[in-house]
Amino acid sequence: MTTSTLTQDILAQVSQRVVGQQAMVERLLIALLTGGHVLLEGVPGLAKTLTVRTLAETVRTSFSRIQFTPDLLPADVIGTQVFDQGSATFSVKRGPIFANIVLADEINRAPAKVQAALLEAMQEKQVTIGGTSFLLEEPFLVLATQNPIEQEGTYPLPEAQVDRFMLKVVVGYPSKADERKIVDRMASGQPEAVVQKVASPSQILAARKVVDKIFIDDKVKAYVVDLVHATRDPKAAGIHDLEGMIEMGASPRASLFLTRAAKANAFLQGRTYATPHDVKNLALDVLRHRVAITYEAEAEGKKSEDVIERILAGVLVP
Numbered sequence: 001m002t003t004s005t006l007t008q009d010i011l012a013q014v015s016q017r018v019v020g021q022q023a024m025v026e027r028l029l030i031a032l033l034t035g036g037h038v039l040l041e042g043v044p045g046l047a048k049t050l051t052v053r054t055l056a057e058t059v060r061t062s063f064s065r066i067q068f069t070p071d072l073l074p075a076d077v078i079g080t081q082v083f084d085q086g087s088a089t090f091s092v093k094r095g096p097i098f099a100n101i102v103l104a105d106e107i108n109r110a111p112a113k114v115q116a117a118l119l120e121a122m123q124e125k126q127v128t129i130g131g132t133s134f135l136l137e138e139p140f141l142v143l144a145t146q147n148p149i150e151q152e153g154t155y156p157l158p159e160a161q162v163d164r165f166m167l168k169v170v171v172g173y174p175s176k177a178d179e180r181k182i183v184d185r186m187a188s189g190q191p192e193a194v195v196q197k198v199a200s201p202s203q204i205l206a207a208r209k210v211v212d213k214i215f216i217d218d219k220v221k222a223y224v225v226d227l228v229h230a231t232r233d234p235k236a237a238g239i240h241d242l243e244g245m246i247e248m249g250a251s252p253r254a255s256l257f258l259t260r261a262a263k264a265n266a267f268l269q270g271r272t273y274a275t276p277h278d279v280k281n282l283a284l285d286v287l288r289h290r291v292a293i294t295y296e297a298e299a300e301g302k303k304s305e306d307v308i309e310r311i312l313a314g315v316l317v318p
Contacts, residue, residue, distance in 0.1 A: 006199055006204075007033075007267075009198040013058045014055055018047055018050060019178050019181045019182045023169070029055075030261055031141060033268075035138075036166025036260065038166065039107070041168065042171030046172075052101075055101075057197065059201070062099040063099055064098075068107050072110045074116070077097050078117050079098070094134075097127055097136070102141065104143070107144040108147065108154045109147075115158055115161050119161050122161070122164045139201055163253060167261065168288055170288070211260075211263050212263070214263035214267055215272060217274075219318040228254050231254075237315055239310060245307060246292070250290035251290065254286055258282060262275075262279045276317045291304045292304070
């Protein structure tokens with residue numbers, strides 16, 4: 001199998017079980033092709049968990065699902081040391097984080113200590129148990145779901161952890177036509193479609209090397225940096241109406257992630273080069289969780305997405 005048909009085969013398998021939600025599926029594939037983590041936000045019932053689980057089933061690799069709850073402990077995620085009375089020694093019991101693809105379900109229902117334990121795994125690709133560090137096997141991917149923070153029993157994620165997610169995808173309701181297909185498929189009482197494993201970890205890692213070689217012109221790189229800098233100083237970018245609306249702009253990690261995501265998007269489209277359109281297509285998902293707006297902007301009914309859309313409209317496209 002060539003890397004060009006790899007993603008097509010994965011998409012074909014996922015579509016057997018998931019109706020619509022093409023944007024969400026494409027962003028998950030971009031994460032798979034770049035090694036970035038994804039945060040999916042949406043109300044319950046929009047197939048977030050189903051999509052992640054189905055994607056994992058298409059790859060011949062290990063998968064674990066962690067249901068985050070308010071009483072979850074860090075040891076429930078990364079593992080702990082267990083004392084063996086017979087040998088009077090400690091042994092390590094590994095937690096569910098030791099998998100290639102980890103579904104962190106309803107991640108914003110867990111307390112801060114659990115979020116901190118997950119942070120090391122996401123950033124360093126390792127966990128520490130009893131003073132010993134254990135590397136996590138590649139490919140390693142955290143695909144998290146969260147409910148909107150207005151819902152009862154949710155905790156806002158720390159900014160440092162949110163920044164580790166390459167993409168934050170807001171999952172919307174399906175179209176009327178797609179919802180009818182869902183009803184026809186799910187209300188028939190037929191068993192869930194069987195998904196074939198069409199990719200291996202080695203193929204995923206090989207595809208990542210191809211994505212790394214996707215050409216991106218210096219002008220497109222400059223466009224990425226211009227967009228990210230405009231989130232910090234919109235006045236310098238000539239966008240004067242955003243002055244006083246941005247509390248905190250995006251970090252350099254946003255520039256790196258946006259460049260990598262644009263290259264992966266070009267790969268999905270069958271191109272060997274990235275364009276400004278690839279950048280614009282992914283900018284909202286890369287930036288929305290990295291741009292914090294002021295109280296004054298919130299009072300005017302603005303959201304970070306509104307600010308980013310204005311920046312996309314105001315920064316000159318090469």
